Amino acid sequence: MKELLMATVLAVTPIQANTVKVYFSxxxxxxxxVAAVTRTAPHAGVARFAVEQLIKGPTEAERRRGLHSELGKQIRGRSDCGADFQLKVVNGTATLRFCRTVWGNGVGGDARMLNTIxxxxxxxxxxxxVVVLGKDRRCLFDHTTRGTSCITGHE
Structure with missing residues (x-):
């Protein structure tokens, strides 16, 4: 009986939540x-969850406090990977590649999007x-010939 009770407790006890910060403009x-708000990730993929929340945008209460995100409404079109984005962290570099088109929102809006990410x-x-790539695998909002300034640090 003791084992059954323990199994029941484990089955209904939620997995420890992971809190993350999401930075909005x-x-x-x-x-x-930017200002940080706290979100609770339902799984261990906290970095992915944080980006998902950034795309989702601030809550109504957070918007009333003056927080905003220009990212979510700028993501459009078909995905070439089955999701909005892919995220990998290798050797200290987080590479976020959008699988749908991210429309620019002018120099200011683009800078704010990249800053919050x-x-x-x-x-x-x-x-x-942090390296942010568009659907075309070029640095997001990099209009130089090579489109690699976010990777190399040079235009």
Missing amino acids: TDYGLPGK EQTLRQFRTVKK
Whole structure:
């Protein structure tokens, strides 16, 4: 009976929640100020969950506090990977590749999008650098010939 009771307790006890921060814009400057809000991930994929929440945007209460995200409404079209994005962290570099088209929102909006993504991913101790790629595998919003400035640090 004791084993049955223990098994029942384990079955209904939720897995320990993982809290993450999601950084939303607080103004319309370049690259803009950000503020963190806390979310609870239902699984161990906390970095993926944090990006999903960034795309989802702030709650109504958070919007009333002046927080906003320009990212979610700018993601459009068909996915080439079955999701909005792919995320890998290798040797301290988080590479976020969008599988749908991310429309630019002007220099300010683009800078704010990239800033919120970077701040959200850099909260994790394993992430030292963030690379954001578009569907075309070029650095997001990089209009240079090579499109690799986010990878190499040079235009």
